[in-house]
Amino acid sequence: xxxxxxxxxxxxxxxxxxxxxxxxxxxxxxxxxxxxxxxxxxxxxxxxxxxxxxxxxxxxxxxxxxxxxxxxxxxxxxxxxxxxxxxxxxxxxxxxxxxxxxxxxxxxxxxxxxxxxxxxxxxxxxxxxxxxxxxxxxxxxxxxxxxxxxxxxxxxxxxxxxxxxxxxxxxxxxxxxxxxxxxxxxxxxxxxxxxxxxxxxxxxxxxxxxxxxxxxxxxxxxxxxxxxxxxxxxxxxxxxxxxxxxxxxxxxxxxxxxxxxxxxxxxxxx
Numbered sequence: 001x002x003x004x005x006x007x008x009x010x011x012x013x014x015x016x017x018x019x020x021x022x023x024x025x026x027x028x029x030x031x032x033x034x035x036x037x038x039x040x041x042x043x044x045x046x047x048x049x050x051x052x053x054x055x056x057x058x059x060x061x062x063x064x065x066x067x068x069x070x071x072x073x074x075x076x077x078x079x080x081x082x083x084x085x086x087x088x089x090x091x092x093x094x095x096x097x098x099x100x101x102x103x104x105x106x107x108x109x110x111x112x113x114x115x116x117x118x119x120x121x122x123x124x125x126x127x128x129x130x131x132x133x134x135x136x137x138x139x140x141x142x143x144x145x146x147x148x149x150x151x152x153x154x155x156x157x158x159x160x161x162x163x164x165x166x167x168x169x170x171x172x173x174x175x176x177x178x179x180x181x182x183x184x185x186x187x188x189x190x191x192x193x194x195x196x197x198x199x200x201x202x203x204x205x206x207x208x209x210x211x212x213x214x215x216x217x218x219x220x221x222x223x224x225x226x227x228x229x230x231x232x233x234x235x236x237x238x239x240x241x242x243x244x245x246x247x248x249x250x251x252x253x254x255x256x257x258x259x260x261x262x263x264x265x266x267x268x269x270x
Contacts (some may be wrong), residue, residue, distance in 0.1 A: 003107050011119020012126065020085035023241040025127035028082075031073055031235075032135045039142055042095045045195065048142060056092065063164060070132060070139065071220035075162060078128060079213050080191050083167040086149070087187030088180035090171060110260050117171040125163050129155055154220060158241075162216055166246035167213060172255045174269045176232030208240075208247045215240035216248075 015021045040048065090096075090113070107115075132155045165218065173190055174183035195212035207214050219241045 003111050005105070006113065007115025009124055011116055012123045015086065015089075015120060015123035021123055021127065021140065024077075024082055024085050025131060028074075028077060028128065029131045029134070032070075032131060035069060035073060035137050036135070042086075062140070062146035063145035066139050066146040066151060067139040067154065067220045069143065070135070070151075071158075074128065074159065074219070075217045078124075078159065078162050078270045079166055079211070079217060080102065082124055082128070082163070082189060083170045084184060084187045086124060086167055087170045087174045088183040089116050090175045091177040091181045091183035094177075106269065109263055110256075113172065113175060113256065113259065116175075117168040119163050120171050121160075121167045125160050125166055128159055128163065132159065156244075158216075158219060161245050162213060165216075165245065166211055166213065167254060168252050169248070172252065172259055175259045208244050209240055209251070215244035215250065265268060 025105075085094065093116075136151060170187040171191055174186040177183045177186055191211050195210050198206060198210060
C-alpha cells in the first residue's frame with residue numbers, strides 16, 4: 001500500500017509540472033469566470049445585489065441555480081475532455097524510457113498501474129475541486145444563498161466519482177500503448193468516438209456502460225428527472241446515479257484485470 005501511495009504522490013506532482021493538466025484547469029477556471037462576468041453583464045451588478053441573486057429574480061432557489069451552472073460547466077469537461085490530458089500517463093513512461101527504470105524498483109506491475117491511475121485521478125480532482133471552492137463565494141452572491149451541504153456533496157463526492165471512473169478507465173485502457181500519442185487516441189476513441197458510434201438509449205444497459213455516463217451527468221443537470229431502464233426496471237435520479245457508479249467501477253476492475261493478464265501472457269511468451 002505504501003508503494004502505491006508513494007507512486008500516487010509522485011504522479012500528482014509530475015502531472016502538475018506538465019503543461020497539459022495546467023492548461024486544462026486554467027481553461028476550466030476561465031470558463032467559470034466568463035460565466036460569472038456574462039451573468040453580471042446581462043442582469044446588472046446592482047440588480048443582482050438588490051434582488052439577492054438570480055434565484056430571487058427568476059423565482060427559483062439559489063441551490064438550483066448553483067447546481068445548474070456549476071454542474072453543467074463541470075460535468076461535461078470532466079467526463080469527456082479532462083481525462084484526455086492524462087491518457088498518456090503510462091505510454092509516456094514507455095516513450096521516454098521511464099518504464100525500464102521503474103522495472104528496477106521493488107514494485108509489481110499491478111501496483112504500478114494503480115499508482116499511475118490513482119495519481120492521474122488525484123491530480124485532476126485537486127484541480128477541479130480547487131476551482132469549484134474558489135468560485136463558491138462568487139456564485140453565492142450571483143445565484144443567491146444556496147445549501148452549502150448540497151454544494152459540498154457535489155464538489156467532494158459527485159466530482160471525484162466522475163473523475164475516478166472516466167480517468168482511471170482511460171489511463172488503464174491506454175496502458176499498453178507505446179507512445180503518448182497512441183494513448184491519446186485510445187482516450188479519444190473511448191470517451192468521444194464510442195458514445196457517438198453507439199447510439200445512447202435510456203432503455204437498456206448501454207446508457208450505464210458507455211463512458212458518456214448519462215445517469216451521472218443527469219444527477220444535478222436540467223435532465224435530473226430523465227428516466228432510465230436497467231434490466232427492465234425503471235431507475236432515475238440518485239438510484240440511476242449510484243447504479244452508474246457501481247457499473248463504472250466494475251468496468252475499471254475488468255479493464256485492470258485485462259491489462260494485468262495481457263502483460264502476464266506476454267511475459268510468459270518471451
